Amino acid sequence: MRSRRNDLFPCFWGFIVAPGLYESCLVMLNLRCLGIVFDLDETLIVANTLRSFEDRIESLQRRLSCEADPARIAGMLSEIKRYQDDRNILKQYAESDQVVENGKLIKAESEIVPALSDNHQTVVRPLIRLREKNIILTRINPLIRDTSVLVRLRPAWEDLRSYLIARGRKRFEVYVCTMAERDYALEMWRLLDPDSNLITIKELSNRLKKSLFNVFQDGNCHPKMALVIDDRLKVWDERDQPRVHVVPAFAPYYAPQAEANSAVPILCVARNVACSVRGGFFKDFDDSLLQRIDEVAYEDEIKDILPPDVSNYLVSEVSDQKESRFILFSFYKLWLLVIGVIPRITGSKNKDRSTARFGYRFTTKRNRRAAISNRRYRYTTTVRESCLSSPPNTPRLS
Numbered sequence: 001m002r003s004r005r006n007d008l009f010p011c012f013w014g015f016i017v018a019p020g021l022y023e024s025c026l027v028m029l030n031l032r033c034l035g036i037v038f039d040l041d042e043t044l045i046v047a048n049t050l051r052s053f054e055d056r057i058e059s060l061q062r063r064l065s066c067e068a069d070p071a072r073i074a075g076m077l078s079e080i081k082r083y084q085d086d087r088n089i090l091k092q093y094a095e096s097d098q099v100v101e102n103g104k105l106i107k108a109e110s111e112i113v114p115a116l117s118d119n120h121q122t123v124v125r126p127l128i129r130l131r132e133k134n135i136i137l138t139r140i141n142p143l144i145r146d147t148s149v150l151v152r153l154r155p156a157w158e159d160l161r162s163y164l165i166a167r168g169r170k171r172f173e174v175y176v177c178t179m180a181e182r183d184y185a186l187e188m189w190r191l192l193d194p195d196s197n198l199i200t201i202k203e204l205s206n207r208l209k210k211s212l213f214n215v216f217q218d219g220n221c222h223p224k225m226a227l228v229i230d231d232r233l234k235v236w237d238e239r240d241q242p243r244v245h246v247v248p249a250f251a252p253y254y255a256p257q258a259e260a261n262s263a264v265p266i267l268c269v270a271r272n273v274a275c276s277v278r279g280g281f282f283k284d285f286d287d288s289l290l291q292r293i294d295e296v297a298y299e300d301e302i303k304d305i306l307p308p309d310v311s312n313y314l315v316s317e318v319s320d321q322k323e324s325r326f327i328l329f330s331f332y333k334l335w336l337l338v339i340g341v342i343p344r345i346t347g348s349k350n351k352d353r354s355t356a357r358f359g360y361r362f363t364t365k366r367n368r369r370a371a372i373s374n375r376r377y378r379y380t381t382t383v384r385e386s387c388l389s390s391p392p393n394t395p396r397l398s
Contacts, residue, residue, distance in 0.1 A: 003298040011298035020219035035226035036172040042249040053087035093137040094148035156265035174198040224309040242311035280313035
């Protein structure tokens with residue numbers, strides 16, 4: 001690199017990074033690709049065994065015996081019924097490798113699971129896919145029926161997966177982070193990515209992380225180039241939390257209509273967020289960082305060169321709410337000014353407690369039409385905070 005003081009000797013900056021990190025980041029930048037980390041349970045799937053179904057039903061029945069509120073009792077009874085229905089489906093599969101759905105007998109089909117490496121063996125699992133219910137029945141260990149699992153896939157996963165690999169080009173390098181047992185986690189991801197388009201068979205062992213720390217410490221992806229999709233924020237290191245897009249926990253038994261009633265499915269919102277983050281990241285990389293790189297000299301400070309960071313384009317839910325309230329307040333105030341309801345601004349001199357927060361009050365006659373025409377205000381009222389207590393309930397698209 002050039003130097004402002006010395007043209008005789010070559011100058012350079014040196015950095016210590018994890019082995020392989022420079023090469024992997026360079027490839028990702030050239031391909032316009034970022035990293036994305038998925039949590040599994042309650043983010044993309046909900047899975048239960050016969051034992052976990054029994055435990056959840058028993059727990060709800062104990063709570064039900066102590067409940068007095070009729071509305072809560074009705075809700076808990078409905079939740080128990082949903083657990084029991086799925087338990088009965090799983091029980092049929094575990095006992096006979098077949099289920100009866102809507103009067104139709106559905107038998108399990110054998111699916112071959114390729115070996116992850118030369119040290120592993122090919123596994124054949126009996127699977128039943130109930131596509132109308134977004135349910136998959138599988139067996140973690142094909143030889144042990146007690147390892148049978150009923151898996152519910154979160155709606156709109158297909159849309160998110162299609163975006164990540166649109167037209168055969170990867171937009172994101174995918175990682176999976178889960179604290180679950182390895183065999184279980186491998187099978188759950190295989191159900192989500194059956195054709196291995198997001199993570200190849202050879203890469204899967206290295207892309208599946210059980211430790212949150214290891215996701216960004218193995219030299220495959222820099223934290224500033226990675227977006228995390230998870231239903232919990234606190235499990236992540238504090239410095240990585242700004243890069244986490246938190247989604248509501250997937251709860252198909254407690255709130256089965258929550259996803260269906262949403263104008264935009266949760267995972268479609270996550271897709272839009274990923275699209276926005278990727279667009280903003282590479283726009284700044286191309287328009288700002290690359291344009292300045294030739295101007296950098298040996299004597300410059302590294303802190304003055306700010307590379308793009310995923311956290312810069314990921315707006316937190318709290319910030320979104322504050323911004324929405326501010327916009328709502330501004331439009332409400334503008335509307336009042338247009339129709340002539342606000343005659344004056346009193347500022348902080350207003351002694352009224354209800355108006356001190358917003359710094360003004362407005363007066364108007366009971367007959368609004370007369371008030372606008374003759375500007376004779378006799379009836380005094382104040383802006384109530386309740387009209388601004390919550391923004392419109394619209395889905396966030398980016």
